[in-house]
């Protein structure tokens with residue numbers, strides 16, 4: 001990856017210290033961070049923005065197992081300051097160039113013979129800090145808990161999901177901080193693996209709005225070798241405290257020095273769109289670690305998938321259950337007759353996906369073991385290399401390649417993580433042998449070995465190890481049920497997607513969900529949300545289907561390709577459902593998955609989002625808007641377009657009688673000439689939106 005880096009000022013001043021505050025300001029001076037040691041040597045920071053309190057004095061540090069905690073009795077031995085301004089080019093992304101401009105302050109602390117530094121970075125759009133344990137005599141620390149506080153300056157409005165060691169698959173609740181406890185069960189949803197830890201526990205990225213309309217977002221960046229951080233609120237003092245996911249022995253992490261923790265981050269915006277546009281999390285991650293990135297690319301894909309999700313077919317091949325994979329003979333087993341990943345069906349999808357210009361076709365249920373996976377908590381269920389008898393892996397890959405597309409691999413691990421690690425090399429080698437270059441992996445159910453959690457330190461290591469190993473074999477990864485991302489896709493751009501939130505595969509989600517995810521889950525990296533569902537109502541499914549109820553209109557589903565940024569975009573519905581609306585499907589065929597410029601035009605979490613993006617490979621622009629359960633009228637101002645150029649806008653909009661409950665498949669498609677002085681009054685139905693392709697008129 002080519003980055004243009006101008007290091008324009010690095011000043012390093014090391015001073016002796018007393019207990020006065022160290023101040024760090026953002027480059028524009030609006031954000032001011034302050035650090036000091038309290039009279040008993042406790043590290044303490046606070047933050048203001050344009051003079052307003054953002055974080056009130058908040059303590060920092062760690063509890064240790066069998067050793068004095070790293071929370072007090074520190075003295076400051078030095079402070080180093082620097083400033084960096086550089087631009088870097090992501091391999092794929094919302095913009096082709098990203099400015100990374102910050103001021104940094106590292107305070108050096110010492111507690112008896114133990115050293116700990118805290119590194120702060122102040123940006124114009126927020127700040128981050130991390131703890132650094134330099135190499136020293138005490139080489140291993142067993143951390144029992146983290147004591148970092150985020151003391152809120154008011155009873156803010158929050159968009160939150162419950163703190164849970166195993167899942168993020170929840171709908172969001174909007175409430176005051178003081179109401180989190182009383183709303184703790186509002187959006188409770190059972191999951192194959194979940195463990196909540198507190199009625200006031202919430203997950204990051206946590207979106208907040210103050211009463212004077214500042215927008216804040218608390219998250220973490222560069223989660224490596226450490227458990228994921230949740231937040232637990234003291235709802236008397238309105239102070240969050242970091243809550244790390246524990247491992248089986250009860251403590252949260254074991255670290256060997258030298259060690260850098262992930263960044264704790266607070267993004268700050270005067271408008272909601274500032275939070276959407278912020279690159280703070282990516283900027284706090286290390287530059288690309290891969291030398292050759294020529295094989296990494298955006299992917300538009302379809303899947304032999306939604307038909308399993310909606311109950312038309314199944315992942316499994318036979319009705320047998322509970323057996324030993326090593327000795328079970330599938331060729332002698334009686335097929336139950338509704339296995340989705342069979343040769344004829346996969347060919348049908350290959351034909352459709354290739355005809356309509358997709359890059360790949362995901363096929364789930366291609367490999368043996370699906371009879372014996374769900375809820376069993378068995379270690380050895382999948383080997384990731386043996387196809388079912390009716391899935392001819394060589395012939396189907398050859399057929400796909402002959403049509404100009406690739407198959408996409410699927411590895412459901414059933415959370416038997418050691419088993420996956422044992423098979424990973426062979427599994428990736430099989431992909432190399434047949435020409436797969438992308439894998440969707442998954443971690444459904446409780447982590448085996450028992451006692452580990454989806455977000456505990458061992459798992460965090462596993463997810464990144466799987467991505468690094470895949471990079472060595474030129475494989476892109478899209479992991480479901482893994483930890484929510486923290487910007488690691490900058491360093492490892494073969495991590496092209498994650499689920500790690502409630503995705504479209506859930507039925508009956510509230511329409512507001514897609515107006516919140518970009519403010520929360522997507523801040524760490526792209527989501528495999530699986531947009532593009534056209535058949536919304538369970539009652540419209542053919543008899544025999546279990547179906548999936550959606551609360552969205554077709555224009556809303558089209559808009560998601562712009563409002564939910566991802567380099568990996570699925571057209572998730574069935575070919576036969578697209579055939580009913582080929583004029584609307586044209587938008588999905590046209591829309592790119594990689595952009596040179598993105599502008600969030602307007603947004604409010606839980607209400608609506610309007611995003612404009614420019615195609616990386618042409619002069620075309622695309623606009624998408626989604627709304628919550630309220631219909632709204634919106635006048636689109638095209639002034640984001642470059643001046644003096646004429647375009648043709650094709651507008652896919654909700655029709656006057658469109659509605660996510662009563663008339664979800666209604667839409668209009670109109671075309672008009674536009675330039676950067678144009679305006680279009682547009683109507684969004686309940687659960688609706690609009691999607692617009694804007695192509696130069698002279699092309």
Ligand code: NOJ
Nearest residue numbers: 364412442444480499505
């Ligand atoms: C859960 C994933 O999110 C889903 O997409 C997948 O089909 C199933 N697990 C089976 O692996």
Ligand code: CA
Nearest residue numbers: 169480481499
């Ligand atoms: Ca899932």
